[in-house]
Amino acid sequence: MRVEVTACDGRMLFVAKLMGLHGDQAELHQYLEAAASPPEAPFPVRIRGYSDRDRKAVYMEGVIAPLPQSKWAVTELKLCRVGNDRAFFRLATDLPATAAAFTGLMKGERPCRLLNISVGGAGVSSAHRYYEGDKFLLKVRLLEDRPESVMFSEVVRVIEKEDGTFEYGCRFLELTEDDESQITRNIFAAQRERRGRGL
Numbered sequence: 568m569r570v571e572v573t574a575c576d577g578r579m580l581f582v583a584k585l586m587g588l589h590g591d592q593a594e595l596h597q598y599l600e601a602a603a604s605p606p607e608a609p610f611p612v613r614i615r616g617y618s619d620r621d622r623k624a625v626y627m628e629g630v631i632a633p634l635p636q637s638k639w640a641v642t643e644l645k646l647c648r649v650g651n652d653r654a655f656f657r658l659a660t661d662l663p664a665t666a667a668a669f670t671g672l673m674k675g676e677r678p679c680r681l682l683n684i685s686v687g688g689a690g691v692s693s694a695h696r697y698y699e700g701d702k703f704l705l706k707v708r709l710l711e712d713r714p715e716s717v718m719f720s721e722v723v724r725v726i727e728k729e730d731g732t733f734e735y736g737c738r739f740l741e742l743t744e745d746d747e748s749q750i751t752r753n754i755f756a757a758q759r760e761r762r763g764r765g766l
Contacts, residue, residue, distance in 0.1 A: 570595070570616035571686075572631070572639075579658075582686070582751050583639070585616060595631065595639040598748065608632070609642070625649050657685045658754045664707035666693065666720075681707045686751050688738040689720065697722045697735060705737065709753040710760065716753060718742070 568585045572595065583595035595614075614627040629644035664681040682690035689705060697703075705720045724736030742750075 568616045568625070569598075570614050573613045573615065575611055575613060579755070580612065585614070585641075588644075591629075591642065591644045593629075593641045593644055594634070595641055597637040597639065598751075614641075614644075657683045657690075658757055659683050660709070660757070662707055662709065664691065664705060666691065666695070666697075666703040666705055668701070668703040676706075679705075681705075682734065684709070684750070684754060686739075686742075686747050686754070688723075688736065689718070691720075691735045691737055692728075692732055693735065694732050696733060697725065699723060699725060702740070709757050713753060713756065716750060718746075718750070 569582065570585050571582050572580045574580055582598045584598065586594045586596055609630045609632045611628070611630050614629060616625050616627075626647040626649070627644055628647055629641040631639040631641055634640050660681050660683055662681045664679050665676045666679050667676040677693065677695045679691050679693035679695070682692055684690075684707075691705065699722055701722045703720055705718045706715055708715045718739045719741050720737040721740050722735050723738050726734040726736075728734060739746075739750075
């Protein structure tokens with residue numbers, strides 16, 4: 568199971584594969600560089616993943632300690648809950664973006680704002696009306712010194728605001744593992760930059 572590991576204060580630490588689950592012990596095989604450096608000593612964490620079998624988010628807690636080759640031993644692992652909510656860490660943002668559609672009356676690029684992003688999807692605000700099931704290319708530059716990210720997205724939730732604008736919950740479609748890794752790296756970098764500015 569692909570999981571995200573966060574500190575108890577909510578900081579995302581790294582993305583990993585949960586392996587060798589046996590009782591209250593397992594191993595985490597880290598995918599990417601850490602977003603923040605956990606202490607060398609055993610360290611309590613929250614582990615969040617997605618169960619394909621149940622099609623639900625899985626929330627766990629445990630204590631991790633480093634192993635060689637970007638691996639972590641997990642002890643005191645316990646399942647906290649299984650729910651229908653988001654499976655992935657979301658980074659709050661407020662960035663200019665565009666939504667480019669290619670079918671019917673929606674053809675062309677329209678401005679929007681990226682409200683939050685995770686490896687699985689994004690929250691978007693727009694004055695343009697979309698409907699559940701609509702698809703578009705979401706384009707955004709998460710950091711000024713990084714290339715623009717482009718994600719094929721599907722609207723899964725629509726909220727109409729009092730000011731006449733709309734907020735959309737979108738999920739990313741057809742992401743390759745390289746795409747997921749790039750999005751995760753950009754989220755890590757944006758999180759580090761914000762911490763550096765004291766936000």
